[in-house]
Amino acid sequence: MNLAGQQFDERSLLERALRNMRPAKDQPVRVRWALVRDAFGLGSMAAYAMCKEFQLDPEEKVKP
Known part of the structure; x- marks a missing residue:
């Protein structure tokens, strides 16, 4: 895919999307797999597996 040259x-x-996900400023700290689930419209198991695929801790608490 060619984007801006x-x-x-x-x-x-x-x-890149998974690594840079953050909850909205008005949301509490959330675990990474829940952010992935909501952003991509996946089930919890698929979101967990997607985190693992990119060597990210699905249970990491992500701050806004």
Whole structure:
């Protein structure tokens, strides 16, 4: 995929999205798998597996 003159593959874009997810400022601290679930419309098990696929801790508490 070519974006603004730079070449990206979809997998690297997914990883960037997962690593940079944060809850909204008015939300409490949340675990990463829940952010992934809500952002991608996945079930909890698929969201957990997606975190693991990119070597992210699904249970990491992510602050706004």
